[in-house]
Amino acid sequence: MTIVDVHPGQRLRREHARLTASLDDLLERFADGNQRDLRAAWAEVEQDLVAHLDFEDRLILPSFTAIDPVETQALRAEHLRLRETLAELSVGVDLHLIQLDRAREFAGWLREHAHREDQLLYRWVDRELAQIMRAIPGIEVDGWSSI
Numbered sequence: 001m002t003i004v005d006v007h008p009g010q011r012l013r014r015e016h017a018r019l020t021a022s023l024d025d026l027l028e029r030f031a032d033g034n035q036r037d038l039r040a041a042w043a044e045v046e047q048d049l050v051a052h053l054d055f056e057d058r059l060i061l062p063s064f065t066a067i068d069p070v071e072t073q074a075l076r077a078e079h080l081r082l083r084e085t086l087a088e089l090s091v092g093v094d095l096h097l098i099q100l101d102r103a104r105e106f107a108g109w110l111r112e113h114a115h116r117e118d119q120l121l122y123r124w125v126d127r128e129l130a131q132i133m134r135a136i137p138g139i140e141v142d143g144w145s146s147i
Ligand SMILES: [Fe+2]
Pocket: 053, 056, 075, 079, 113, 117
């Protein structure tokens, strides 16, 4: 079995970098009043972020809770806040009523959340989860597929 992306921690960090860059780009376009194709671009960021959060919630945090239940609970609470705010902002985008201050606040939370995960959760992922995932036959998880 070969894992296509052999380093889950790096993959998750790359997703953070891509998500925050995409969000920054969108916020600039919102600020410039450039509404063209904004809805589709927002939907793409939303889909990628939700997939990232789902992956962590379903496949990483259930194992990490045995290591650090307090941190796991805090990360789950942050995920919930991110999901709720993302949904709220998406309604605004649909209605062409984007709340720029709120969106900037959201981008700041996302950056802080990414930093927090990098400090503890992803270091654990680097050490442990690659081994765990390699041990699962036939695993196929959002691009981390075995072939
Ligand atoms: Fe997260």
